[in-house]
Amino acid sequence: MPAPSVIACCIKILEKGLKISFAESASTGRLIYDFTSVPNCGNIIKGSIVCYDRSVKEELFKIPAEVIDEHSAESAEVTQLLAENLRDLLPADIVVAVTGLASPGGSETPEKPVGTMFVHGIIKDKPWSRRFFFEGSPDDIVAQTINATALTLLDELKDVE
Numbered sequence: 001m002p003a004p005s006v007i008a009c010c011i012k013i014l015e016k017g018l019k020i021s022f023a024e025s026a027s028t029g030r031l032i033y034d035f036t037s038v039p040n041c042g043n044i045i046k047g048s049i050v051c052y053d054r055s056v057k058e059e060l061f062k063i064p065a066e067v068i069d070e071h072s073a074e075s076a077e078v079t080q081l082l083a084e085n086l087r088d089l090l091p092a093d094i095v096v097a098v099t100g101l102a103s104p105g106g107s108e109t110p111e112k113p114v115g116t117m118f119v120h121g122i123i124k125d126k127p128w129s130r131r132f133f134f135e136g137s138p139d140d141i142v143a144q145t146i147n148a149t150a151l152t153l154l155d156e157l158k159d160v161e
Contacts, residue, residue, distance in 0.1 A: 072107035
């Protein structure tokens with residue numbers, strides 16, 4: 001069962017007659033899973049691309065290797081580029097990209113520990129970006145990221161016609 005925030009977000013997107021697409025790295029497809037668990041989701045969902053491996057980011061999303069080398073695959077900069085380039089791959093009124101560190105073994109540092117998640121969205125050419133920090137198991141971190149993403153979308157959609 002999706003979180004109440006996801007249900008509310010889907011209802012709001014449906015009411016506004018919009019479509020949404022996702023680029024998922026750290027969330028590994030769980031965003032699309034939760035959003036497609038809501039009734040009538042077929043009217044709002046365009047699709048999702050899981051881009052967990054660096055090669056998918058570089059080859060499919062055309063993220064320059066230099067950007068990943070400089071900032072890491074789990075960064076605000078890469079997340080923004082994923083969202084921007086998703087508009088060409090799965091065009092929609094709303095695009096959302098998620099990267100981050102749900103478990104050890106990535107690019108974690110004292111400034112970017114495990115639990116740091118990046119979300120970048122674009123709603124009708126209006127971008128927004130968030131950096132979150134969550135604690136818990138990888139599943140908990142991803143679940144909290146999905147909830148925070150849905151709540152952020154609800155807030156960002158308030159002024160959208």
